[in-house]
Amino acid sequence: MISLLELTKTYGRGADAVIVLDRLNFEVGTGEIFAVTGPSGAGKSTLAQCINLLERPTSGSVVVNGEDLSSLPEKRLRAARRRIGTVFQSASLLSRRTASENIALPLEYLGVTPGEIRARVGELIDRVGLGPKAHSYPFQLSGGQAQRVGIARALALRPSILLADEATSGLDPDTTSSVVELLKQLRTDLDLTVVFITHEMDTVRQIADSVARLERGRIVETGRLVDLLTDHGSPLGRALQPRRGFAAADDGAATWYVTYDSTDVPGDWIQRVSADLAVPVHLLGASVETVHGINTGSATLGIAAASDDAVRAVLARYGLSGTPDVRREPGPGGAPVSPVRSGAVPALEGAA
Amino acid sequence: MSAVGVSSVPIGSIYVPRADVPVAELPALLLPAYGETVLMVGVVMVVVLAVGTPLGLLLHNVAPGGLFERPALHAVLGWLISVGRSLPFLILMASIVPFTRFITGTNIGIAAAVVPMSLAGIAFFTRIVENALRSVPPSIVRVARASGGSNLQIMRSAQFGEAVPAVLGGLTIQVIAMIEYSAIAGTIGAGGIGYVAVTYGYQRFDNTVMLATILILVATVAFVQVAGDRLVRWVTPQKRLQRA
Ligand SMILES: Nc1ncnc2c1ncn2[C@@H]1O[C@H](COP(=O)(O)OP(=O)(O)OP(=O)(O)O)[C@@H](O)[C@H]1O
Ligand SMILES: [Mg+2]
Numbered sequence: 401m402i403s404l405l406e407l408t409k410t411y412g413r414g415a416d417a418v419i420v421l422d423r424l425n426f427e428v429g430t431g432e433i434f435a436v437t438g439p440s441g442a443g444k445s446t447l448a449q450c451i452n453l454l455e456r457p458t459s460g461s462v463v464v465n466g467e468d469l470s471s472l473p474e475k476r477l478r479a480a481r482r483r484i485g486t487v488f489q490s491a492s493l494l495s496r497r498t499a500s501e502n503i504a505l506p507l508e509y510l511g512v513t514p515g516e517i518r519a520r521v522g523e524l525i526d527r528v529g530l531g532p533k534a535h536s537y538p539f540q541l542s543g544g545q546a547q548r549v550g551i552a553r554a555l556a557l558r559p560s561i562l563l564a565d566e567a568t569s570g571l572d573p574d575t576t577s578s579v580v581e582l583l584k585q586l587r588t589d590l591d592l593t594v595v596f597i598t599h600e601m602d603t604v605r606q607i608a609d610s611v612a613r614l615e616r617g618r619i620v621e622t623g624r625l626v627d628l629l630t631d632h633g634s635p636l637g638r639a640l641q642p643r644r645g646f647a648a649a650d651d652g653a654a655t656w657y658v659t660y661d662s663t664d665v666p667g668d669w670i671q672r673v674s675a676d677l678a679v680p681v682h683l684l685g686a687s688v689e690t691v692h693g694i695n696t697g698s699a700t701l702g703i704a705a706a707s708d709d710a711v712r713a714v715l716a717r718y719g720l721s722g723t724p725d726v727r728r729e730p731g732p733g734g735a736p737v738s739p740v741r742s743g744a745v746p747a748l749e750g751a752a
Numbered sequence: 753m754s755a756v757g758v759s760s761v762p763i764g765s766i767y768v769p770r771a772d773v774p775v776a777e778l779p780a781l782l783l784p785a786y787g788e789t790v791l792m793v794g795v796v797m798v799v800v801l802a803v804g805t806p807l808g809l810l811l812h813n814v815a816p817g818g819l820f821e822r823p824a825l826h827a828v829l830g831w832l833i834s835v836g837r838s839l840p841f842l843i844l845m846a847s848i849v850p851f852t853r854f855i856t857g858t859n860i861g862i863a864a865a866v867v868p869m870s871l872a873g874i875a876f877f878t879r880i881v882e883n884a885l886r887s888v889p890p891s892i893v894r895v896a897r898a899s900g901g902s903n904l905q906i907m908r909s910a911q912f913g914e915a916v917p918a919v920l921g922g923l924t925i926q927v928i929a930m931i932e933y934s935a936i937a938g939t940i941g942a943g944g945i946g947y948v949a950v951t952y953g954y955q956r957f958d959n960t961v962m963l964a965t966i967l968i969l970v971a972t973v974a975f976v977q978v979a980g981d982r983l984v985r986w987v988t989p990q991k992r993l994q995r996a
Contacts, residue, residue: 452898478900486898492891494914496989505909506899537989557900 402451402561402593403427406460407470409446409617420446422617423460428610430560433587433594435604435625437639438614444597447614448565451595452486453477464561482510485554489566492550493538499549500525500534506556524552528582544575551582555590562586565597573602580607601640605629605691611636629696632661632721641698646685649702653682654724656711659698660688662719667695669718676714679705772960773952781948782964788862789944792937793930795866800873800926805919807874808881809907819893819903836875841933844868845940865942869933876929880922884915917988924980928973935969945969 409421420443428434438444449455451462453469462470469480493502500521507517525534528548538546547567554562564583568576580603587594596607604611605625612622613636621628621636628637641659649655666672674681681701688697701722705711708724715722773781811829814822839847845868852867853859888911896910912919938946945965953962985991 449894454894454897478902481898482900484898486895488891488895488898490891492889492895494892494895494910496913496916496987505896505901508909509896509899509901509905537993539990540993553895553899 401428401430401465402595403463404451404460405463407447407450407457407462408459409443409450409455410458420617421450421457424614424617424619426612426619426622428593428595430593431587431591433584433596433607433609435608435611436595436597436614437599437601437604437611437636440599442614443617444599444614445565448486448563448595448597451561452484452563453481482506482557483559484561484563485557485559487547487550487554487562487564487567489569490543490546493541493546495538498535498537499530499541499545502538502549503552503556505553510557520556521552524555527555527586528552542575543571544578547571547575547579548582551579551586555586558590560591560593562592562594563597564594566599567596568598568603569600576600576603577606583607602642605640605642605689609692611640613639626663626692626694626696629691630661630663630694632659641696642687642689644685644687646700647702649682649684650704653702653704654708655684656701656703656715656722656724657698658701658715658720658722660696660719661716661721663694665695665719669720670699670701672718673714673720676717677703677705677711679703772958775960778960778964781952781961782945782968785943785945785948786968788942789931789934789946792862792865792869792934792942792944793927795862796869796873796930796934797927799866799870800877800930801923803870804874804877805881805912807878808885809912811878811882812885812911813903813907817890819906833875833878836871837879839872841868841872841936842939844872845937860941862943865934865937865940865944869930869937872933873926873930877922877926880926881915881919884918884922885911887918888914917984920980920984920987924977924984927976927980931969931972931976 404424404426407421407424408419411418411420424447426434436444436447446455450457450470453462457470460470461468464480464483469477469483472480493499494505497505503521503524504517507520512520522534525531528551530545530548530552533541533545536545538549541549550567562583567583568579571579583594583596584607586592596604598604608625610622610624611628612619614620621634623631623634623636625640628634629640631637638659646655670681670683681703684700684702686697686699688695688699690696703711711724712722807829811826811833813819814826814829816823816826818826836844845865848868848871849859852864855867856863858864892910892914893906896906901910934942934944935946935949938944938948939950941947945968948961949965952958953965
């Protein structure tokens with residue numbers, strides 16, 4: 401378990417001081433995956449460095465399993481760091497060491513005997529599914545394989561906390577999914593507490609139990625993923641929704657953007673809405689998925705109904721929330737569906 | 753150019769005709785001198801590596817953003833090294849004669865040449881190491897710190913370990929520079945190939961010897977360069993394995 405109490409980080413002094421983290425409070429339970437999202441420059445990496453104690457907080461504390469680590473003297477800080485495994489962006493492997501030798505690094509630093517190192521590294525290599533690549537050098541590994549080496553290295557000292565800062569950024573969607581699955585598996589098997597920092601909302605939906613959004617050093621919203629996804633009043637919830645393009649409505653029909661607003665939306669809701677309104681309902685675009693066993697998502701509909709209020713009322717009957725007249729493409733100006741845009745999710749998917 | 757050409761050497765106002773050293777006698781003249789050059793450069797390189805490597809790591813890590821920032825120490829060290837680097841070697845050598853005599857008890861010969869060469873070489877190599885360390889991404893150091901490494905462990909495995917190819921590349925340049933310095937030191941009686949080149953080739957207009965020393969130096973430098981390139985390739989997994 402990890403808790404942050406009034407964690408504050410300031411860079412610079414006097415008039416030039418910048419508050420990068422401003423009195424953060426949150427708690428991540430054992431076995432929980434806690435995602436932190438936020439725009440570039442929000443302070444996510446700074447937060448990561450305060451949690452793994454590479455940077456000392458200016459004030460406030462980082463409490464791991466009941467012990468306040470942030471106030472330890474430098475010597476003991478190094479020991480404390482070993483309780484927190486960190487997975488870095490693009491793995492950051494030593495280029496002149498093989499996968500195995502990279503994983504062995506924290507064990508060497510600790511002074512573990514070569515025999516024990518060999519045994520432990522073998523275990524870890526298997527754990528992350530890299531057996532055949534044990535003696536490959538980083539340049540011979542794919543992004544996903546390199547990231548698995550990074551994960552194995554982070555686990556080498558059996559930490560109780562795993563911290564990932566942009567661990568999947570720059571990986572393609574399939575590789576991201578496999579890394580995410582590995583982390584979830586490890587969380588279950590090793591009862592890890594995971595803090596997962598990313599600006600990719602698609603990844604958050606895949607991995608998180610809880611989410612917090614960091615903006616200009618403050619947590620502006622936080623909650624369980626399922627609750628956020630089904631709460632249409634939540635900007636973070638809306639930001640988390642997958643967003644796709646959609647077809648144009650027929651002449652005379654209005655375009656409606658509909659989100660799942662409850663945990664028990666019936667599977668045949670389109671038919672039912674159409675029947676209740678007694679007009680055809682055209683499906684123009686949709687993205688529905690199951691998160692923690694609950695259907696969530698959004699759809700864009702073309703409805704030639706007489707009154708907006710009637711449509712709203714019928715949608716509400718099935719646990720949906722609708723907004724009429726969405727612009728052609730969801731985007732920064734796209735009226736009702738323009739939540740806080742975080743790091744351009746669709747654009748990043750294709751990159752790398 | 754004939755191997756036994758005749759030339760005159762001015763001695764005072766009288767011109768004494770002299771023959772060039774016959775080709776057959778060149779090995780007897782040049783081999784011991786070559787051995788002296790190798791010895792001089794070898795001793796200097798040992799000193800330079802032993803002192804310059806830790807000094808480069810220190811300089812890099814007392815700098816802002818280093819593992820143990822000490823801005824004042826960084827400024828002083830940086831200034832000292834810059835001074836050492838900016839003096840032309842001949843001037844450095846001449847200006848520290850009292851120091852050289854204090855250390856070695858003499859100011860001529862190989863021992864005396866090793867002192868200024870080491871000083872100049874340390875300044876040179878410290879910068880090479882510092883520069884190589886600067887090219888190691890900061891994320892690598894973060895990884896090492898997060899892995900629980902002590903400063904010494906981080907410097908050894910993460911910083912220096914990653915910088916090894918760049919350091920060896922720089923080392924190649926350094927050895928070549930040291931061969932050049934040894935020739936300059938030769939002019940003040942340090943012995944070696946440079947001494948032969950000056951006393952025979954320059955002062956006695958012995959073209960045979962001059963040509964032979966040039967060939968030897970060119971071949972040596974070429975050999976050092978090839979060896980250095982191979983070494984760099986060998987310590988860089990990507991280069992080593994992709995060629996095979
Ligand atoms: N060592 C430092 N000194 C001064 N300012 C810093 C330092 N490190 C970070 N900052 C500032 O703190 C703010 C937050 O940086 P941080 O790297 O934590 O952002 P981030 O949320 O991780 O962004 P990104 O998504 O781009 O990685 C930025 O404005 C940055 O300029
Ligand atoms: Mg960051």
